[in-house]
Amino acid sequence: MSIQEKPNIIMIHGHDMGRHFGCYGRGLETPNIDSLATEGVMFTKHFGTAPYCAPSRSSRITGMYPCNHGVLGQTSFGWSINEGIKTLPMCMNDSEYDTHLFGLSHEGINDPAALGYQHVEHAHPYASTCAKDVTPKVIDFLDEFDADNDKPFYVDVGFNEAHTICSDKTEKERIEQGLPPQSAFKHPNDTYSREYTPDEVKVPPSFPDVPGVRQDLADLHTVISSVVDTAVGRILEKLREKDLENDTLVIFTTDHGIDMIPLAKGTLYDTGTEVALIMRYPKSFPKGKVCDQLLSNVDLLPTLTEFVKTDTPSDIDGRSFLPLIEDDSYTPRENIFTENTWHGAYRPMRAIRTEKFKFIRNFNSTFPFFFRSRPSGCEEQVLERMMGLMPIEELYDLENDPCEQNNLASTMDFGSYFSGNYTPANTEYSEILSELRKQLKDHMEETKDPLLKGPVPHPAYEHLWEVN
Template identity: 40%
Template structure:
């Protein structure tokens, strides 16, 4: 066998990769303990591995997704705001589909992406179908892709592996959608909703309506779509040779979640299944970040992950349960539809948040504001000026309600502002230094002052 034949055989032996990613889900699934009907995604967790403490680098779409695709933090790869508002990965950036294409994979985007505002082929995709981003419609798009692949010429059908990124819009707001049948929203009704998954929100009619619609959208569109995609892979005889990954970009589109650097804004569902390799329903509580996702997926399929990015593979955790070498995760926000600079670090026990706000009042992205009576909740939670620093003891205060740092704001030096809790002064000093060192090591432009808007027309 020639060197070329050996190389082709090695490539053909690699598993296919299917990455399904949705908007704004956080960890709102039954397998994470949420009160929502998600049997298909729960089954994926039972077949594979569930990451209990998976976080993203940014509580908003484009910056978080830029980390998923590059293994770099948003302020490193330049995507510090939303793609449709001018921020984009430069063509020179290596991405997950580019790495896989170089390794012999065909690469395909079906549905949604948000790392560039224009031509997704810039990200390394050979084939793009963005005709829909609706969950249930994408089932048909995936079926068409699999049928086309089966009908391809003998060379392609001989086993060249493929990478498919399936981008689903739901459950992005609005939770109630015209194209979703009314019957989907019949159960649960607002009166039956359990608000225990939302300790940071009050029991108000608008909140109950929101949560009921959210539950219906997850249960009626997202979950069955993922189940159908897995069924299609099985029917095509590909499931046993496919690494299947499901994740989301950031936390739920609720006040004090999306658009914040708290757990509720940065936590992400992450489910991985690779028959014979990553299976058995294991649950791991190691801290992982989606900056680690691209290196991990490359490692799992036998492609050397990059060594010049911040992300580090946790493939050994998925395969063998070996501890992941990460004792803290970092989060950031710079621009959304206006300037909102925040940085954070989370360890096993503590979260430290540094607010660099230049606004007199806290800003919350417009796409997390609840509808109807829920707007009062937005006002209740987000009219105050954030303090310059926040520290939370997650062991004693898992919902991050009691700030143990000073309540002094970025504009305030008043003597009557509170001092840090005396029990946590050392922790505050340590995490404050740690965050600054990370910002310096990663050349965070925020250290030099306010970050200007993207240089676009």
């Protein structure tokens, strides 16, 4: 394929949004993102490798599980991609692309240019990576692009939305000063073209339908609909204006589930690891196709390297799903794996998901369900329902229990292991439990998972004695 024949690529990714878009049936208006699904291919069972930002995003650009790429926690805690790993931008450089990063990166290297991008419009703090700041830079780049003389581009566009907002005042201070509660998602000085109310939102089946949850969902949907979808629309319009639409693969994706309550971000339930993926390429991709096969975001890198006909790194974990898009000659995955180790706290978990079942192994079950306090006050309404010690193992029948509410494994945690005060596993599922347990352990051995040797230390652990 000559340089002139290579398609341009724009990958737009959002933060903490899961699949909360109109085309995924989540009850909000996202006409521009929905248009990508109508004009391209939408994937309904695409999952991130982790329920947090840096590990999952690093998998997207390396094609590796976190245990292999090395990012087992927040970048601010010192985790980074292992040296010598070839990233997606590096692969695109090899294929003679002009590679750009606009906005949020969040992968595990402090210098985004070290990820392989030739040009970086990346800034801190997070406020400068919001869609309103990033989108004009992308528009300016497209305005200046000369299709007749410039190399094809690979552009990575990262929006900080809809990450929760850090307020300059605690909720206690706001109450004492007579101020209204601060939204978890809406910037107090911004205006929104579409404001959702709590009565309008569609509460996911696994979430408690209480006022605080509805308020948080309303604010989240306001930001996604008014800010993120509008930004995507501006980029799509510029592609049309510049007559680049037919020559550009547009990808829209996210990193993990929404940041709300203990059954989403931070867990290995589907609501924590669900990731949107929509791909539009008018020249060869079908229109309006919906793919419901299991996919992991480690599969994106090999799919794109095959798409541009460049070499795929030999040591990755992912596999290309380009045949699934183009002609359906695709052997579906039998399973995907997800993991969590560090974020705000040490919470080691590993999981295997098939079409029918989910098995989760909790390696620190004495730590209670992670609970993030919500500014809307819903924590008091869900605390009793959600808090508790995690069982060592969890097994869910996804066909009959898609919301993962009925654990078919033993309720034993590390405390009840010695007392014997727990409910044993459902004997009807003992063979399935045994098989999934074996497959997960085999996967951990294949990826040299450090959990097999015991607790995983924080990156700063070896430097603790150096602190003055």
